[in-house]
Amino acid sequence: MRALAYDTERTLSLRWTDADPANPADRSVTRTLEQDGHGTRLFLVHEGFGPDGPARAMAHRIVGRGGQRHVLPARGQVLEQPG
Template identity: 65%
Template structure:
């Protein structure tokens, strides 16, 4: 996770014993995304400007409504994917960029995640950063690893 002096960003990296092409598929193929990300991830399309919605449990203590509006910002096949996440409720200030970067490491892939845009002056955003920082490492990346084990 990011250091405590950078309250605007969460950084996590994870090694997967799978080649970048396979990890890329898990990040970008809708039927595979649906296996490990929030409901709605199956609506993903690898096209800059594509928008879709994902749903999760609302977290009032962080100002999260439970609905994420996602927009694909940029990609470089098998190397990088950047998306914007905004809370669907305009009253909630969440507006983040999630960037996945893949690097071959031996026969596997080191996946770097940068989740940025937290407001360090907003206590709810700081709580969201703490929760999401732990959640990426403890829940999301392990779920991705399990999905990678299930498909060829």
């Protein structure tokens, strides 16, 4: 894994390649924070997790479930907190 971009308190972008020669996958995840009025927006960009091939399809399902099980409920909890 290597860092593609890093900007303190704003951006972190990581890239890695799976070691399986039968089904290699080149993946990256970028997280960016942007101020928006009195709040902050979080942008997540996942690349290389598409449904092409069995390893990518499995990663695609795992990432999707993680968003549904963890990111969305956490977002709701944050939004419910008094500002």
